[in-house]
Amino acid sequence: MCPDHSKITTDANNQPASKPMTLAQLGWRPFFGQQITLEQWDFPALRVVAQHRNRLELLGELGPVDLELTPNMPAITVGDWLQLSPEGRFEALLERQSLFRRKAAGSKVAEQLIAANVDTLFIVMSLNDDFNLSRVERYLSLANEADAEPVIVLTKADLCADPDAMKRQVQGLDPLLMVETINGLDAAQIDKLLPWCGSGQTVAFMGSSGVGKSTLVNTLLGGAVQETGGIREDDSKGRHTTTGRSLHPMAQGGLLLDTPGMRELQLADCDEGVNATFADITALAGQCRFGDCQHGNEPGCAVQAAIDSGELEPRRLTSFQKLMREQALNSATLAQKRAKDKAFQKHINATQSQARRFKKG
Numbered sequence: 141m142c143p144d145h146s147k148i149t150t151d152a153n154n155q156p157a158s159k160p161m162t163l164a165q166l167g168w169r170p171f172f173g174q175q176i177t178l179e180q181w182d183f184p185a186l187r188v189v190a191q192h193r194n195r196l197e198l199l200g201e202l203g204p205v206d207l208e209l210t211p212n213m214p215a216i217t218v219g220d221w222l223q224l225s226p227e228g229r230f231e232a233l234l235e236r237q238s239l240f241r242r243k244a245a246g247s248k249v250a251e252q253l254i255a256a257n258v259d260t261l262f263i264v265m266s267l268n269d270d271f272n273l274s275r276v277e278r279y280l281s282l283a284n285e286a287d288a289e290p291v292i293v294l295t296k297a298d299l300c301a302d303p304d305a306m307k308r309q310v311q312g313l314d315p316l317l318m319v320e321t322i323n324g325l326d327a328a329q330i331d332k333l334l335p336w337c338g339s340g341q342t343v344a345f346m347g348s349s350g351v352g353k354s355t356l357v358n359t360l361l362g363g364a365v366q367e368t369g370g371i372r373e374d375d376s377k378g379r380h381t382t383t384g385r386s387l388h389p390m391a392q393g394g395l396l397l398d399t400p401g402m403r404e405l406q407l408a409d410c411d412e413g414v415n416a417t418f419a420d421i422t423a424l425a426g427q428c429r430f431g432d433c434q435h436g437n438e439p440g441c442a443v444q445a446a447i448d449s450g451e452l453e454p455r456r457l458t459s460f461q462k463l464m465r466e467q468a469l470n471s472a473t474l475a476q477k478r479a480k481d482k483a484f485q486k487h488i489n490a491t492q493s494q495a496r497r498f499k500k501g
């Protein structure tokens with residue numbers, strides 16, 4: 141769902157942000173400041189701009205800092221805000237404003253963090269074969285679950301006879317939803333996305349393969365190279381190194397989060413996100429006669445009544461029920477898989493320690 145690095149073919153800025161930036165430019169908000177304790181008042185705050193296996197790249201007002209990962213640290217992901225002691229030791233992880241994670245019901249330990257403190261999720265869908273309202277609803281559920289603001293970006297407007305009609309269909313899902321149509325091949329049209337890409341804002345992309353995410357990302361980052369030229373460092377082979385989980389500066393001043401994990405993000409343990417996406421149905425369900433109404437043939441079903449009166453599209457109920465089933469099924473499958481992996485690891489550990497004991501005689 142996120143751009144594939146191999147597809148970033150232009151001379152885009154593939155380096156994580158590394159130039160000193162003010163906290164505001166890095167995305168600092170009063171929400172983070174309010175969490176700082178009196179004892180840690182003076183400790184610098186830094187943002188995680190890249191994540192590697194054993195270390196994190198942080199960026200603060202004084203520039204980049206490398207931090208070794210140690211077992212006593214909590215789970216940290218790209219986009220997080222940390223506080224370090226004056227000696228440079230890890231002190232605190234600040235509560236996140238938004239968080240994308242791969243979840244499985246009942247296995248909090250094993251959950252995988254994908255990205256934190258993303259302000260805007262660009263949900264990209266093309267105006268040709270990929271166009272599908274239920275798919276928009278699936279991505280909206282992920283954005284709502286993560287607490288990121290969704291913006292729907294309908295690409296390939298140049299290949300569509302009536303982009304405005306398609307836009308109206310998406311807008312019909314929610315009158316407050318941000319929806320833009322764009323021809324990604326025309327770099328000037330990137331202007332439509334710039335209101336969300338300014339200084340201090342963090343954005344990420346999601347969408348099916350081939351819809352034009354890399355094209356948009358390249359335009360947003362390509363500009364940054366011209367604007368801020370010289371902030372990249374080439375590796376020994378003259379290539380620009382990429383990390384795979386990092387925040388990149390955009391020409392407009394904002395940060396673009398690039399992580400392959402967003403691509404595989406499935407609906408799992410996401411009932412809050414699905415409910416938020418279908419707030420109309422959730423509100424109606426509250427008026428059904430039975431608390432556990434499945435909105436089928438039950439008497440006194442307010443959802444069916446809304447469908448009968450034309451107030452609610454039947455497609456929307458079908459999509460809601462499908463996504464609810466999907467998220468429950470996925471989280472159960474993930475939980476099962478993790479239990480299996482854990483049992484397998486236990487078996488390996490037992491075998492290894494047995495082998496060691498045997499060697500020792």
Ligand SMILES: Nc1nc2c(ncn2[C@@H]2O[C@H](COP(=O)(O)OP(=O)(O)OP(=O)(O)O)[C@@H](O)[C@H]2O)c(=O)[nH]1
Nearest residue numbers: 144147295296323324325349350351352353354355
């Ligand atoms: N006509 C037209 N073609 C576009 C537009 N946006 C992207 N394309 C083309 O669509 C193809 C796929 O675009 P990408 O940007 O690679 O799509 P992607 O979403 O990054 O795909 P993955 O990397 O597989 O996830 C490329 O050939 C682009 O040139 C658009 O707005 N109009």
Ligand SMILES: [Zn+2]
Nearest residue numbers: 428433435441
């Ligand atoms: Zn009902």
